[in-house]
Amino acid sequence: MEPTSSLGADERRGPGSVEVQVAAAALQRSEVFHVVKELLGFVLYMHHQIPSVLQSLETEFAGLKEEMSEMTAPLAELKPSDQRKYNTRKREVRCRIKKQEKLMKGISTVLSAFQQALDKVSTIEGVALILGGSLVRPLFVYDITVTHGRFDSGSVKGHGTTKLAQSVSRKAVRALISCGAGSLSYTGPTKLFLLVRCPCTLNLPLDFAPKREFRYSKKVLYFYDG
Numbered sequence: 001m002e003p004t005s006s007l008g009a010d011e012r013r014g015p016g017s018v019e020v021q022v023a024a025a026a027l028q029r030s031e032v033f034h035v036v037k038e039l040l041g042f043v044l045y046m047h048h049q050i051p052s053v054l055q056s057l058e059t060e061f062a063g064l065k066e067e068m069s070e071m072t073a074p075l076a077e078l079k080p081s082d083q084r085k086y087n088t089r090k091r092e093v094r095c096r097i098k099k100q101e102k103l104m105k106g107i108s109t110v111l112s113a114f115q116q117a118l119d120k121v122s123t124i125e126g127v128a129l130i131l132g133g134s135l136v137r138p139l140f141v142y143d144i145t146v147t148h149g150r151f152d153s154g155s156v157k158g159h160g161t162t163k164l165a166q167s168v169s170r171k172a173v174r175a176l177i178s179c180g181a182g183s184l185s186y187t188g189p190t191k192l193f194l195l196v197r198c199p200c201t202l203n204l205p206l207d208f209a210p211k212r213e214f215r216y217s218k219k220v221l222y223f224y225d226g
């Protein structure tokens with residue numbers, strides 16, 4: 001029998017549990033990071049917390065930053081009509097960057113913290129993506145279980161995105177969509193929490209908040225298939 005790793009995503013207050021089988025002995029750190037990042041973007045988009053898919057947001061924001069850095073042409077060398085167009089476009093780019101900067105910084109901070117956690121552990125049991133005003137009263141909980149989550153040497157940055165990671169991400173997102181994930185969407189602004197289940201020996205950085213023996217609120221409903 002071919003060895004497999006499984007990644008299960010369970011939406012609490014949702015339609016049921018989803019399991020994705022992967023033909024690999026284990027997912028590497030970079031692969032787990034990519035899968036969780038894709039699911040995080042999917043969750044935020046499906047619950048109307050971001051205006052478009054995460055990859056499009058990142059591409060657009062990077063393009064705006066690059067365009068702004070290239071706007072260094074001396075105005076004296078431009079015709080008056082071109083100067084007006086140049087200044088108008090520069091204001092537009094600056095405004096769009098300012099509008100997106102807080103959101104992109106928040107997402108980047110969450111992903112950087114997750115990357116740090118992955119680099120510091122030898123095993124990982126799962127990740128929980130929680131939407132809600134607080135951890136005590138979550139609106140939606142996506143519980144991602146990683147079996148065979150034992151890592152070898154190497155960091156998240158040390159490897160690019162693999163075909164396996166892309167395949168797992170697509171399967172997980174399709175599986176969640178097919179079982180109605182996001183159908184109970186809450187359209188107002190809310191917070192995102194990312195919790196990592198890993199050995200308690202993890203040496204946490206100062207900006208991490210340990211949540212040992214964390215339990216969800218009893219008011220959260222659990223739905224399971226089977």
